[in-house]
Amino acid sequence: MKHFFFFLSLLAFSSTVLAEKPNVLFIAIDDQNDWIGFMDGHPNSKTPHIDALAESGTAFTNAHCQSPLCNPSRTSLMLSLRPSTTGVYGLAPWFRTLPEYENRVTLSQHFMNNGYTTFYTGKIYHGGGGRSIGKVGPKGNGSKHKEWDVVGPGASGKPFPPKKLVNTPQPHKLVDWGFFPHKDEDKGDHICATWTVEQLDAMPKDEPFFMACGFFLPHVPCYATQKWFDMHPESETKLPVIQRDDRKDTPRFSWYLHWKLPEPRLKFLEDSDEWMNLTRSYLACTTFVDAQVKRVLDAVERNGFKENTIVVLWSDHGWHIGEKEITGKNTLWDDGTRVPLVFAGPGVPGGQVCTKPAELLDIYPTLIDLCGLPKRDDLEGISLLPQIKDPSTDRRPAITTHNHDNHGVRSEAWRYIVYADGSEELYDMKNDPNEWDNLIAPDKDRSKYEKIIAEHRKHLPEVNRKPAKGSRSRVLTLDEDGTLIWEGEEIKKDDPIPEI
Ligand SMILES: [Ca+2]
Ligand SMILES: [Ca+2]
Helix, strand or coil: CHHHHHHHHHHHHHHHHHHHCCEEEEEEECCCCCCCHHHCCCCCCCCHHHHHHHHHCEEEEEEECCCCCHHHHHHHHHHCCCHHHHCCCCCECCHHHCHHHCCCCCHHHHHHCCCCEEEEEECCCHHHCCCCECCCCCCCCCECCCCCCEEEEECCCCCCCCCCCCCCCCCCCCCCEEECCCCHHHCHHHHHHHHHHHHHHCCCCCCCEEEEEEECCCCCCEEECHHHHHCCCHHHCCCCCCCCCHHHHCCHHHHHCCCCCCCCEHHHHHHCCCHHHHHHHHHHHHHHHHHHHHHHHHHHHHCCCHHHEEEEEEECCCCEECHHHEEECCCCCHHHHEEEEEEECCCCCCCEEECCCEEHHHHHHHHHHHHCCCCCCCCCCCCCHHHHHCCCCCCCCEEEECCCCCEEEECCCEEEEECCCCCEEEEECCCCCCCCCCCCCCCCCHHHHHHHHHHHHCCCCCCCCCCCCCCECCCEEECCCCCEEECCEEECCCCCCCCC
């Protein structure tokens, strides 16, 4: 009998401990650059709900992705390993196809292994990865082990108009934008938010959850209905601030990182009078996503979870809209790497802004700390808890890698870039936040900056793995003999830079 009561009290104790574990709401936004109110990336951003979330917690305004591309960025975040460690640089492979990562414990699995029920809707992994068990082949995106407990609707940019709205130079179904009439309720992100709200409404109050909700917009196609365009009238919308001939002082190698892509260049936007339309479309889609974030946050509050739920909101990389003469991702400048990153909830002081460099692979160890889970010694990220406690605490620079051996090193004051052929860039981010003036272009006096360059080079990844087996889509390689291969085709030294 005594034993029975002891057992009962033990049960009561363990369920109290369990109930005290904070929940996690993990909100991802795809291809969202710094055009978010609190980040000041564009004067016409309208994101009141994300801004309110940032205000209620700690906003990292100098956060950067580990790769400016969906698959490698998300793989890095969920594994807390750099692309230079995994060799995952392209849109393939799905990391579970690599034997060395078949059994790797991801962020969601670490929570699952520690008593959490994990939920997944929309885009967390690229290409629907981790939605099913099995089919871990070259074409399968399944997993040997369960990645999530409950899987909801997948990511979608639908509905689409009957035919593309913009005739982009490289035809690609997704590379499109603009207004067309449809129902907001039918949009993929609205469906994912609705599913998340329904799960929260039905959620048991005494079991911790890890809810991952990944929004697809403002990834192209940037389609929006009248309501969202009306919030961004043409007469009030400013075009992104650019410098003409900005690429005159960037190495030729910088072009190789996005050599030929479906995303058009600034020349096309200007020639076809689409620059304003794309700007408004992107802003409208971001405002639409902001409204979906609100629906989910409202459900957290309505169900009494607010006091006990850590909210983390992030995007996988930036997006150019004319800056540096291009649109899209795949660059090592702030336009390609800078992302929103917000933590809010128990243990996170509100009203704080941290300008120290933060990396997306830091989310994994930060959530471990905030939720009191067992620490892991196999993560390359470093917890942001010291900065959450005191935002002035110093931190290492953020590293972004795009394809093998091209790295950007972003400290609080500088950006240093080195490409696989050794060519370099350096920007003074305090005085030149748009990265217009490459201080170490060949015609400049480099000697003034040797010390700064050396300080930044110290942080270049020690491991620098070649592309992993199965790498493809947006993969660039430079062989020892100097042969450059982009997506399976050789780029010759005197090939003209594609204009559109
Ligand atoms: Ca993306
Ligand atoms: Ca320039």
